[in-house]
Amino acid sequence: MDLSSISPTLLIASLMVAATPILLAAIGEMVVEKSGVLNLGVEGMMIMGAVTGFIAAIETGSPWAGFLAAAAGGAVVALLFGFLTQVLLSNQVATGLALTLFGLGVSSLIGQGYVGIKANGLRRIDLGWLTDLPFVGRVIFGHDPMVYLSLLLVALVWGFLKYTRAGLILRAVGESHDAAHALGYHVRRVRLMAIAFGGACAGLGGAYLSLVRVPQWTDGMTAGAGWIALAIVVFASWRAGRVLVGAYLFGGITVLQLNLQTAGAKVSVELLSAAPYLVTILVLVLISFRAGRGGDAPADLARPFHASG
Amino acid sequence: MIRLERRPTPSRFWSAAAPILAVALTLVVGALMFAALGKDPFEALRAIFWDPVFGEFAFYFRGQLLVKAGPLILIAVGLALGFRAGIWNIGAEGQYIVGALAGAAAGLAFYPSDSWLIFPLMVACGALGGFLWAMIPALLKVTLGVNEILVSLMLVYVAERSLLASAAVGWLRNPDTVGFPGSRNLSRWEASANPELIAGTGAHWGVAAALIAVIFAHVLLTRHLTGFHIRLTGAAPRAARFAGVVPGRLVIFCMGFSGALAGLAGLFEATGPAGQISIDFASGYGFTAIIVAFLGRLNPLGIVAAGLLMAVTYVGGDNAATNLGLPAAAISAFQGMLLFFLLAVDVLTNFRLRAGKGVTA
Numbered sequence: 001m002d003l004s005s006i007s008p009t010l011l012i013a014s015l016m017v018a019a020t021p022i023l024l025a026a027i028g029e030m031v032v033e034k035s036g037v038l039n040l041g042v043e044g045m046m047i048m049g050a051v052t053g054f055i056a057a058i059e060t061g062s063p064w065a066g067f068l069a070a071a072a073g074g075a076v077v078a079l080l081f082g083f084l085t086q087v088l089l090s091n092q093v094a095t096g097l098a099l100t101l102f103g104l105g106v107s108s109l110i111g112q113g114y115v116g117i118k119a120n121g122l123r124r125i126d127l128g129w130l131t132d133l134p135f136v137g138r139v140i141f142g143h144d145p146m147v148y149l150s151l152l153l154v155a156l157v158w159g160f161l162k163y164t165r166a167g168l169i170l171r172a173v174g175e176s177h178d179a180a181h182a183l184g185y186h187v188r189r190v191r192l193m194a195i196a197f198g199g200a201c202a203g204l205g206g207a208y209l210s211l212v213r214v215p216q217w218t219d220g221m222t223a224g225a226g227w228i229a230l231a232i233v234v235f236a237s238w239r240a241g242r243v244l245v246g247a248y249l250f251g252g253i254t255v256l257q258l259n260l261q262t263a264g265a266k267v268s269v270e271l272l273s274a275a276p277y278l279v280t281i282l283v284l285v286l287i288s289f290r291a292g293r294g295g296d297a298p299a300d301l302a303r304p305f306h307a308s309g
Numbered sequence: 310m311i312r313l314e315r316r317p318t319p320s321r322f323w324s325a326a327a328p329i330l331a332v333a334l335t336l337v338v339g340a341l342m343f344a345a346l347g348k349d350p351f352e353a354l355r356a357i358f359w360d361p362v363f364g365e366f367a368f369y370f371r372g373q374l375l376v377k378a379g380p381l382i383l384i385a386v387g388l389a390l391g392f393r394a395g396i397w398n399i400g401a402e403g404q405y406i407v408g409a410l411a412g413a414a415a416g417l418a419f420y421p422s423d424s425w426l427i428f429p430l431m432v433a434c435g436a437l438g439g440f441l442w443a444m445i446p447a448l449l450k451v452t453l454g455v456n457e458i459l460v461s462l463m464l465v466y467v468a469e470r471s472l473l474a475s476a477a478v479g480w481l482r483n484p485d486t487v488g489f490p491g492s493r494n495l496s497r498w499e500a501s502a503n504p505e506l507i508a509g510t511g512a513h514w515g516v517a518a519a520l521i522a523v524i525f526a527h528v529l530l531t532r533h534l535t536g537f538h539i540r541l542t543g544a545a546p547r548a549a550r551f552a553g554v555v556p557g558r559l560v561i562f563c564m565g566f567s568g569a570l571a572g573l574a575g576l577f578e579a580t581g582p583a584g585q586i587s588i589d590f591a592s593g594y595g596f597t598a599i600i601v602a603f604l605g606r607l608n609p610l611g612i613v614a615a616g617l618l619m620a621v622t623y624v625g626g627d628n629a630a631t632n633l634g635l636p637a638a639a640i641s642a643f644q645g646m647l648l649f650f651l652l653a654v655d656v657l658t659n660f661r662l663r664a665g666k667g668v669t670a
Binding site for chain 1: 313315346392397399449453454455456458459460462463464466467470471472474475479596599600603636638639640641642643644645646648649652653655656659660
């Protein structure tokens with residue numbers, strides 16, 4: 001094995017790209033869960049975003065139109081989930097699963113005319129001499145705009161939840177919907193808005209896969225990324241900063257695994273390609289050792305709310 | 310303004326009528342979807358639902374129905390027990406793969422013997438493989454409180470990408486062929502074959518196992534203390550603990566049982582309809598079975614009806630794909646839609662729709 005063929009600069013740069021779809025989906029899902037809703041349909045929303053974004057980008061020729069369409073597409077299917085769970089009070093676990101199965105089917109249906117086409121993705125920004133700096137230039141100043149947008153989004157969510165009144169209301173709804181309702185807040189409205197936001201983020205994450213990371217449309221291309229995003233929210237114990245750490249950690253493992261494969265590591269290809277999933281399980285096990293397990297989760301997570309009590 | 314009023318007890322009428330209404334709604338919206346795809350909706354629905362059962366070539370399709378329904382029912386019955394108690398085994402697809410691999414490996418270890426003991430051994434190993442794969446999330450849940458949904462699902466990808474891929478190109482590959490991935494043909498080796506039991510019906514040992522599992526689960530739920538504990542835990546977890554239910558033991562039982570059944574389904578598939586372990590052995594039965602379990606109201610007898618209906622959509626979907634050029638993906642969208650509508654109309658089971666404002670609590 002030739003480890004010297006792995007360049008740390010490229011490794012870090014590509015791990016940021018690999019982590020961005022999961023980061024986008026995870027930060028959205030964190031907001032949803034903070035409002036007390038468990039949406040297990042992240043995978044379905046991501047794949048819907050991936051396909052709508054890809055089609056819009058091909059048809060208009062603009063990747064930005066693609067990302068907009070992806071956010072809209074993700075939000076629309078998320079609101080389908082929202083209508084079922086918040087208005088019709090269906091079981092959140094089952095509905096989330098249904099959303100994933102539905103999204104996988106619908107996306108491959110509407111995407112079938114677009115298999116094998118290449119989208120013109122986002123170009124990396126170029127800041128002149130800044131980008132030309134060794135190491136720092138490529139790692140900090142040499143990405144496509146969506147990478148920075150995802151980082152900005154994490155900061156905004158953090159600030160929103162910590163410092164704004166609306167963020168406080170959202171957290172209150174997630175911790176005790178009955179108390180929030182008694183105070184006159186619209187539990188259902190807050191939750192629906194959070195669900196739509198989560199869907200839009202997941203859609204963006206999916207579009208990042210189909211427009212930048214791959215960049216092509218293939219059936220089921222999210223390959224469990226949505227589920228990994230869900231695991232990262234748990235890993236992060238519902239904190240924005242830790243979501244970022246978790247997503248980048250995960251991106252690192254994914255990229256390292258690919259690099260080890262090309263460097264001809266002595267480990268079997270099959271074992272390496274399962275590594276991201278094994279590591280997710282390992283992480284879930286490790287965080288369960290922490291004291292006060294589950295104590296970080298919003299208290300009313302996944303409990304349905306009906307005003308009649 | 311329409312509002313919801315909670316029923317004191319769930320409506321028995323709607324509990325039974327909801328799946329029928331959901332199927333009807335899916336048919337209507339599905340017809341619209343087919344029309345949007347530029348196909349004659351009536352033609353499409355006829356190709357999917359009518360032809361496989363009553364059409365000109367039904368004698369051919371009918372055999373396919375049980376082939377598809379068998380594994381779906383077998384897996385769904387196991388999953389339903391857990392779902393009833395709020396134990397979410399989402400990784401049946403992985404247990405299905407591991408069961409098939411374990412069973413096939415056990416059998417092929419004795420190749421080319423023709424002992425009659427080989428098939429029973431394979432069946433036992435198939436169940437054991439699925440059981441052990443399901444024990445990973447179950448034990449992690451019981452000992453450390455790790456979320457079983459995420460772990461069981463991640464293990465699907467591990468089973469598919471790691472175990473199945475390495476088996477098909479490596480340790481289970483047929484040594485007599487050059488360059489082709491995939492194991493020896495199990496359905497053509499007398500000792501491991503899982504043939505049609507009654508000619509023309511498509512019923513193989515997996516269908517027989519599904520039937521036994523349905524009866525077993527039905528008796529368990531209605532006549533046995535464990536079944537009562539499962540139902541009680543689902544309805545009122547706190548009350549269940551006062552009644553002496555050990556939640557951990559229930560998790561182990563439900564996960565293990567559903568894993569073993571999924572493993573069996575995988576083994577019967579590998580030795581029968583699929584015929585071998587190949588790289589594309591994972592067929593999605595483990596995920597579709599989740600829809601089947603819900604469509605059957607998590608009730609073993611309902612699952613039989615739901616499994617047959619889902620098998621019709623599979624077989625009819627194939628039929629529509631070849632005859633009308635309907636995309637194969639349309640069927641999975643159709644199946645997802647069915648689950649959505651079912652969850653939506655289920656509101657009528659627990660709530661009454663009331664017009665007007667009424668007193669708000």
